[in-house]
Amino acid sequence: MTDTTDTTPGFVTATRTFYDAVAEDYAEQFRDGITSKPLDRAVLTAYAELVGPGRRVADLGCGPGRTTGFLAALGLEMSGLDLSESMLAIARRENPGIPFAQGSM
Template sequence: MTDFLSTTRTFYDAIAEDYSERFRNELADRPLERAVLGLYAELVGAGGKVADLGCGPGRSTGHLSRLGLDIAGLDLSESMLAVARRENPAVPFHQGSMFDLPFADGSLDGVLCWYSSIHTPAAELPRLFTGFRDALAPGGHLLLAFQVGDEPRHYDQPWGHPVAIDFLRRRPEFMEDLLKRSGFTMLSRTVREATGEEKTPHAFLIAERAEASEDAEDTESAE
């Protein structure tokens, strides 16, 4: 397994229960996030098939399920998935990597990447986003959430566990450019300011996979 994926899995396996308890009411306390997720659910449409990639303890997965989406979660960490399954028994969850999706090309109406690209090195993001595009049907929707900034934040021994990881901040313009290059059309950009103990703003990008005809035109123009 690639080093950063192994580090990510080890980190979240160690902290899953503490993390879940610390952020138990996160969505309940954040109306803007709920509004973005609600908009996304409306764009996908009731019954739309969605994958929550890097789902963690399944809070966003469960929320979108209650909004009427046919959603499944995927995460590297079995410990996080144990929490997700316990709290969302009606939702399917799978262990795996965002870089090796267990979904057929064109089989999804939506992909959710809710703060789960924040450990992926910048050089790997184009491959990640291309995989998202391939899994989506033409016209399918991606929602990408991340913290805004230029410098990473290092977390060392959270809750006393002997693990460490970097949280990578991004600029919305940088992420939008990568998404466009990967075959997406941007629909919206929402940025909210930091609140409470947060150190940075948070960004929420919604993009649509280009229709098949547009993909073909892009390929022809590239040739």
């Protein structure tokens, strides 16, 4: 017999529901995220250089996948994890070559 009881804490369910509801607006609001932030770009570029080309990295809480895509473009083998399936739909649409999965940290 398989136990199908949902043990997800209420705050996780509430967070998922919220981000699912605002995903498209969030992605549009922060469309220029990394491109408009030179310090963020520099830190992420330095990180990619330290990790090394081709190394596997997971972006936990990836949202619409902007940082995931940026790091992939720098040569890292990226994957993304997010709680919100709506955020993941955007991440997959904008980064078709990167695997994204739904889950909780």
